[in-house]
Amino acid sequence: MSIHMMTGLKCVRCGSEHPLCPIYSCPACGGILDVVYDYERIESKWRRGEVEEDDLLPLPASERVTIGEGNTPLVKADRLARRLGLETLYLKCEFANPTGSFKDRPVSMGVSMGVRFGQKRIIVASSGNGAAATSAYSARAGLQAVVLVPESTPAEKVKQSLAYGAKVIRVGGPYSNSFALAKEVGEKYGMFNVTSTFINPYTMEGDKSVAFEMHRQLNGRVPGLVYVPIGAGPLLVGIHKGYEELKKLGRASAVPRMAGIQAEGCSPIARAFLENRSEVESDPNPSTIAGGISDGLHGYAQDGTYVLECIRRSGGYSDYVNDDAIREAQGWLARDEGLFVEPSSAVCIAELKRSLESGRVSASETVTAILTGHGLKDMQRVETGGEAPLIPKRAESLVDLLEQDSRE
Numbered sequence: 001m002s003i004h005m006m007t008g009l010k011c012v013r014c015g016s017e018h019p020l021c022p023i024y025s026c027p028a029c030g031g032i033l034d035v036v037y038d039y040e041r042i043e044s045k046w047r048r049g050e051v052e053e054d055d056l057l058p059l060p061a062s063e064r065v066t067i068g069e070g071n072t073p074l075v076k077a078d079r080l081a082r083r084l085g086l087e088t089l090y091l092k093c094e095f096a097n098p099t100g101s102f103k104d105r106p107v108s109m110g111v112s113m114g115v116r117f118g119q120k121r122i123i124v125a126s127s128g129n130g131a132a133a134t135s136a137y138s139a140r141a142g143l144q145a146v147v148l149v150p151e152s153t154p155a156e157k158v159k160q161s162l163a164y165g166a167k168v169i170r171v172g173g174p175y176s177n178s179f180a181l182a183k184e185v186g187e188k189y190g191m192f193n194v195t196s197t198f199i200n201p202y203t204m205e206g207d208k209s210v211a212f213e214m215h216r217q218l219n220g221r222v223p224g225l226v227y228v229p230i231g232a233g234p235l236l237v238g239i240h241k242g243y244e245e246l247k248k249l250g251r252a253s254a255v256p257r258m259a260g261i262q263a264e265g266c267s268p269i270a271r272a273f274l275e276n277r278s279e280v281e282s283d284p285n286p287s288t289i290a291g292g293i294s295d296g297l298h299g300y301a302q303d304g305t306y307v308l309e310c311i312r313r314s315g316g317y318s319d320y321v322n323d324d325a326i327r328e329a330q331g332w333l334a335r336d337e338g339l340f341v342e343p344s345s346a347v348c349i350a351e352l353k354r355s356l357e358s359g360r361v362s363a364s365e366t367v368t369a370i371l372t373g374h375g376l377k378d379m380q381r382v383e384t385g386g387e388a389p390l391i392p393k394r395a396e397s398l399v400d401l402l403e404q405d406s407r408e
């Protein structure tokens, strides 16, 4: 049975095909399941001039649980580009989504499919952004949400999720523990798991809309490189799949090279790439200020291998940066361009600077970087670059202070 333009699910490892239903891995081999569309039907429809991006998503907009996700700004960042030594830099402002991160795209799709399948309860494991998104979209759909987050999740993200009325539970240890628990308990109690790694085949489809929008916003020009912060990496794979589909349907001239950037303290995919390995090994003890991408893939390293293969197929690369470089890049984005993002979003800019200096990336390259989450979501570790002094209501005090500043 097909739904909208989807015809079924296909295992990326063994190639076996499966019907559209609530399912989280290949029953034959345990591999990741990928959504297959009726591309012939879409192609003939598009050839008639009826081009709709929704044809490449699990459900049309009218059948989705939505609070206005997507259509985020693509900002040309000239001042930051000059600082980095790059001619053309675009920033996709995913923090402008309704709950403040790109996760609204996959979660909207996941919750919508849950409603479509008649599911009553939603469960998610998240490092925080997916938690807030799942809480909001479940509230919007009138469904109960159980949200598992690692103990290190910033208070802002926990409170945001609680505010939407979700049952938020902190799980001891790294993110992988929350992931394992959501998988086990979700299956046992028939809860629809919208964890936006690769476990729910429908969620990643929502990430493709980033590619469709960028393609429109750049008037059909394909960037040479697209930088994506990666934990498990579904956003990177989703953007790549989106461009591949546009190319297959004759709408895009090429598919960009994908740069998947990690934090040094949690870099299983980058290390596998740099060491030329064919398989990713999990990291059981990740540690970084970039909480949104602190996913050691413990127990599901195959997800990382899938992302690694996608990066290699695109002709791109993967690398990591340390926490100091991340903090510095977070400051550049805010002070050069007025874009306040969480640490995870800054990894791309930090790495891009290094690759421009080393010559890995040329200054004439057209680059787009995805700014995944808002700075307000993780305020404890932000480098503000200054204090806010307190003065009495006296003009001399203010003037003294400003003159002192101008002398410095």
Ligand SMILES: [Zn+2]
Binding pocket: 011, 012, 013, 014, 015, 016, 026, 027, 028, 029, 030, 031
């Ligand atoms: Zn399989």
